Amino acid sequence: MELLRLWAVVRRRWQLVLIPFVVVLALGLLTYHRPAPAYNVGIRYSAGQPPAEGSGAEYEDDRYFPWLTSEYIVNGLRDWVTSGSFAEAVSEELARQGVEVSPGAVRGSTAAENVRSILLVSMTYGDRDLVEKMINAATTVLQTRNAEAFPHMGEGATVVALDRAVVNRVPAGLRAALDLPLRLVLAVGAGLALAFLADYMDPRIWGRRELEEMGLVVLAEIPRSR
DSSP states (O other): HHHHHHHHHHTTTTTHHHHHHHHHHHHHHSSSSOOEEEEEEEEEEEEEEEOOOTTTTTTOTTTTTHHHHHHHHHHHHHHHHHHHHHHHHHHHHHHHOOOOHHHHHHHHHHHEEEETTTTEEEESSHHHHHHHHHHHHHHHHHHHHHHHHHHHTTTTTEEEOOOOOOOOOOOOOHHHHHHHHHHHHHHHHHHHHHHHHHHOOOOOOOOOHHHHTTTTOOOOOOOOOO
């Protein structure tokens, strides 16, 4: 029966439920902007250095140290790629090509991870051509300026790009698709709360049940005129 009473409140105050819904829907449609396109590109890299003489003397397999060195170098490169100095270096490389991208924009669009001896660098940006130039500039910096970040490696590491730059469009996220529907759901909730509050504050009697709850006996009812 409580559900029936709640439904009766909604029927009486349906305008209050509808008003927030209509307002949010109208504002959402008037201010709607199609999500800006985003493009992603990723390249895998291998890295290493020639082994020093005698580095594997106590091991039967002389390939152990080169592979171990490669893992350490890739770990270091991953940390460098996400740093401000790398973003500044990429921004400078782009500037030499006549492309202006701030270090902050480069850093904000760059992500890196590594799996053992493989480094993956990915970039996401709102311009298809520009993100390709950014990843190519990042490749140049990785291959030619890693000694600046790791001076203990002497001449630096040899970095090899294992993929060519392939730009893919990133689909709009779930948040963008559900933004307006979620707002409408919240608007309906606000409208229901407003309706129940208004009914609670209303001193008028709306039915015999309310009179009976007050201890009064109802002798007769006048039906609503149709």
